[in-house]
Amino acid sequence: DGAVINTSRIDQLRAIDDGASLLDEVIGSFVGEVPGLLDKLARAVDTRDGGLLASTAHYLQSSIDFVGANRMRVPCINLELMGKGEHFEEAGAQLGELRRAYEEASSALLALSGS
Numbered sequence: 001d002g003a004v005i006n007t008s009r010i011d012q013l014r015a016i017d018d019g020a021s022l023l024d025e026v027i028g029s030f031v032g033e034v035p036g037l038l039d040k041l042a043r044a045v046d047t048r049d050g051g052l053l054a055s056t057a058h059y060l061q062s063s064i065d066f067v068g069a070n071r072m073r074v075p076c077i078n079l080e081l082m083g084k085g086e087h088f089e090e091a092g093a094q095l096g097e098l099r100r101a102y103e104e105a106s107s108a109l110l111a112l113s114g115s
Contacts, residue, residue: 002070004108009068027113029074030067031106034060038099041079045091053083053091069105072098 013023037060044053057080064072076096082091 002113003067004104005112006068006070009066010112024113026067027109028064030066030069031110032102034063034102037063038095038102041095041098044083045088045095048086048088049076050083050088054080055083057083067105068111069101069109071101072105075101 010023013026016022037056041053041060043049044056055093057076061076061080063069064076075094078094079091079098082088082094090092
């Protein structure tokens with residue numbers, strides 16, 4: 001799906017809590033935590049630390065799936081696989097794509113949030 005956010009995932013989160021406070025909390029947590037994870041991924045790429053790259057990307061993937069940030073999935077999966085294989089040639093480009101996808105996702109999520 002090429003959509004920035006999987007709206008069915010957002011609908012599922014809304015259905016859990018009619019007051020939308022859960023959705024707002026999830027979005028706030030995602031928007032607050034991901035920049036630090038992106039910086040950690042950048043350090044892993046810069047230092048060619050495959051273990052850190054793979055583990056951080058894996059951790060981030062669960063957050064991406066939880067909020068339905070579709071466009072972040074592929075570059076994040078690619079970074080995890082690159083880390084596992086110690087292949088850093090395209091890691092910078094994938095990280096750039098992941099950062100752009102995060103900017104789109106965070107804007108879209110904040111627009112859906114009451115915050």
